[in-house]
Amino acid sequence: MQYCPKCRIDIRGSKQCCPLCRGDLTGEPEQDVFPVIINRIKRVSLVKLFTFLAASLIIAMLVAFYFLNTGWPLVVITLTVIGWIDTLLVFYYRYNLIRLITVEVCAGILVCLFIDRQFGFAGWSLQWVAPSAILGLFITTVLIGILSKLRFEDVVIYLFFDVLCAFLQLIAVAKGVNTFPYPAVIATAVLTIALLAVLFFGFRYVKSASGKWFNM
Numbered sequence: 001m002q003y004c005p006k007c008r009i010d011i012r013g014s015k016q017c018c019p020l021c022r023g024d025l026t027g028e029p030e031q032d033v034f035p036v037i038i039n040r041i042k043r044v045s046l047v048k049l050f051t052f053l054a055a056s057l058i059i060a061m062l063v064a065f066y067f068l069n070t071g072w073p074l075v076v077i078t079l080t081v082i083g084w085i086d087t088l089l090v091f092y093y094r095y096n097l098i099r100l101i102t103v104e105v106c107a108g109i110l111v112c113l114f115i116d117r118q119f120g121f122a123g124w125s126l127q128w129v130a131p132s133a134i135l136g137l138f139i140t141t142v143l144i145g146i147l148s149k150l151r152f153e154d155v156v157i158y159l160f161f162d163v164l165c166a167f168l169q170l171i172a173v174a175k176g177v178n179t180f181p182y183p184a185v186i187a188t189a190v191l192t193i194a195l196l197a198v199l200f201f202g203f204r205y206v207k208s209a210s211g212k213w214f215n216m
């Protein structure tokens with residue numbers, strides 16, 4: 001640490017002279033308090049690079065599919081496309097955690113539905129994955145809203161969306177596609193009650209709190 005004998009102050013970092021009196025300093029200079037910012041690669045160029053790699057891999061897999069005459073290159077292509085779309089989603093929604101998680105969970109459910117269908121539709125995607133994923137999404141959204149102190153109006157639209165998704169499951173139940181409907185029906189009922197609770201008590205609480213603090 002450096003020291004100004006005139007002002008009798010310690011000075012952090014590395015200074016040529018005293019910032020107060022411009023006088024000479026004694027002692028050893030230390031490393032600067034603020035980190036030196038190194039030019040970072042922009043995220044946009046990372047997305048570009050990733051897109052290029054994904055495209056190259058897809059082209060290579062198409063060539064492999066043409067020559068080897070097996071199915072696995074198509075699986076690699078599908079996974080690459082999913083991974084690429086996912087990277088773009090993370091990039092564009094990185095400032096909105098709730099929206100990112102909502103989109104990710106919906107995409108995950110759709111992927112599970114697709115896989116389930118491809119393997120003869122055992123029904124596990126509708127019976128177990130969708131109800132538990134939507135329930136988990138609702139709880140996560142509420143927790144993120146509380147923990148990151150988001151405004152109630154910004155969160156409630158996602159809760160409505162979650163409940164809407166829960167109700168969409170009931171179409172499969174009504175049509176008899178979902179042969180084990182208990183998780184879907186129970187999850188939808190629980191989420192509807194939870195949404196009502198948030199609307200009845202959450203609104204009032206938030207309103208009184210905002211009225212108190214912001215004089216609305």
Ligand SMILES: [Zn+2]
Nearest residue numbers: 004007018021
């Ligand atoms: Zn000084």
